[in-house]
Amino acid sequence: MNLSRIASPRTLVPALALAAGLVSAAPAHGASCIQGYAQCLVDASDLATWWQRTAAGIDCYLDTVACLKGAYG
Amino acid sequence: MILSLALCVLPAASTAGEPPRLVGEFGGRAVSGSDILVLDLAPPAIRLVDRRTLTVRTTPLSGGGGRLDPYGIAAHRDGTVSALADRGRTLVRLSAATGERLESRRLPEPGQGVTSFWDRLGLIAIRLRAGEPLLLEQAGERFRPFSTILSRSGATPAAHLIGNLLRCGSGTEGALPCWFLAGPPDVALVHRDGSVTRIRVPTFAPAVARKAAGWDPGAAFVYPVRDAFLEPGGLWVLSNQEGDRTPLEEGAVRARHVAHVREGRTLQVIALDREGRAILDAGPGRLVMLYADRSIGAVSVR
Numbered sequence: 346m347n348l349s350r351i352a353s354p355r356t357l358v359p360a361l362a363l364a365a366g367l368v369s370a371a372p373a374h375g376a377s378c379i380q381g382y383a384q385c386l387v388d389a390s391d392l393a394t395w396w397q398r399t400a401a402g403i404d405c406y407l408d409t410v411a412c413l414k415g416a417y418g
Numbered sequence: 419m420i421l422s423l424a425l426c427v428l429p430a431a432s433t434a435g436e437p438p439r440l441v442g443e444f445g446g447r448a449v450s451g452s453d454i455l456v457l458d459l460a461p462p463a464i465r466l467v468d469r470r471t472l473t474v475r476t477t478p479l480s481g482g483g484g485r486l487d488p489y490g491i492a493a494h495r496d497g498t499v500s501a502l503a504d505r506g507r508t509l510v511r512l513s514a515a516t517g518e519r520l521e522s523r524r525l526p527e528p529g530q531g532v533t534s535f536w537d538r539l540g541l542i543a544i545r546l547r548a549g550e551p552l553l554l555e556q557a558g559e560r561f562r563p564f565s566t567i568l569s570r571s572g573a574t575p576a577a578h579l580i581g582n583l584l585r586c587g588s589g590t591e592g593a594l595p596c597w598f599l600a601g602p603p604d605v606a607l608v609h610r611d612g613s614v615t616r617i618r619v620p621t622f623a624p625a626v627a628r629k630a631a632g633w634d635p636g637a638a639f640v641y642p643v644r645d646a647f648l649e650p651g652g653l654w655v656l657s658n659q660e661g662d663r664t665p666l667e668e669g670a671v672r673a674r675h676v677a678h679v680r681e682g683r684t685l686q687v688i689a690l691d692r693e694g695r696a697i698l699d700a701g702p703g704r705l706v707m708l709y710a711d712r713s714i715g716a717v718s719v720r
Binding site: 378379382393402404406407408409410411414415416417418 | 487488506507520528530531544576579580583585600601634635636641642658663665666715
């Protein structure tokens with residue numbers, strides 16, 4: 346497993362597309378971990394270097410796992 | 419399947435008149451000998467619950483370092499326990515007696531949970547692809563696959579992420595119960611040789627999600643099981659989602675029943691008087707429950 350894949354250019358673009366759709370369609374009450382994930386990826390994409398984006402993307406993923414386990418577990 | 423009509427649902431009888439026993443943020447539990455060891459994350463402490471009297475002894479955690487994760491614990495025979503920290507990146511070893519953080523080490527890959535595979539430490543891995551081992555066992559400094567439980571595929575990255583959340587409960591000398599948070603009401607009994615037996619368990623969630631994938635990918639799943647505790651008399655399962663609403667939705671009802679399953683049969687279903695968080699102990703005549711309101715209480719069972 347290579348967690349850096351999630352922030353590679355190949356996967357970041359679809360993830361950001363997903364993010365945009367989720368953010369725009371979400372109702373106000375949704376305490377959704379996925380919305381947080383989407384916004385986190387959007388923020389990560391603004392970082393200056395590939396390494397920074399990769400590290401931030403991994404953080405986003407692990408934060409989302411934590412959020413989902415807290416929510417549904 | 420929504421089970422509830424065919425079975426006699428017994429009301430829970432909590433022990434009355436006792437002082438409250440509180441756990442701030444449940445991080446995991448292990449049962450050993452005369453105590454139930456509970457990792458409390460807020461404030462960070464180890465709470466030893468006497469299995470007979472339910473009195474609680476608290477040992478604050480010390481030693482600094484990052485915040486521990488509520489991803490379970492692995493108890494070791496030397497009196498230490500392991501937990502994850504830093505969103506699953508770091509494995510921490512704690513002294514159960516003093517609460518001191520003895521060791522922290524970076525994992526080769528992050529975990530979403532830690533447990534005991536009897537005399538070995540078990541790690542629940544985070545997977546980005548389908549078909550990869552989700553359970554790993556520690557072998558020296560490394561981790562190797564254990565059991566046949568594999569990661570599942572998801573239609574979207576979010577669905578993949580949700581569909582591969584896995585937890586493990588308390589087991590016996592022979593087997594450990596593990597389950598996917600999202601999906602059908604199955605508990606996998608993982609045996610010492612790594613083989614798996616799938617057990618269908620009662621559920622109070624609908625068979626299929628109310629919504630297809632809409633604004634929230636989480637609403638495309640159901641979440642039948644919150645906790646499982648295997649003892650020689652059978653498997654005890656704390657429900658999770660009850661009714662149509664998933665746990666993140668307003669008005670959601672969750673974890674109000676505990677079912678006892680043995681040899682494929684549901685022997686009884688206990689109705690809790692409030693939301694349960696975890697089964698801390700199970701044995702002849704009673705359960706020890708941790709509730710979502712942070713209290714601990716005994717529940718009589720037959």
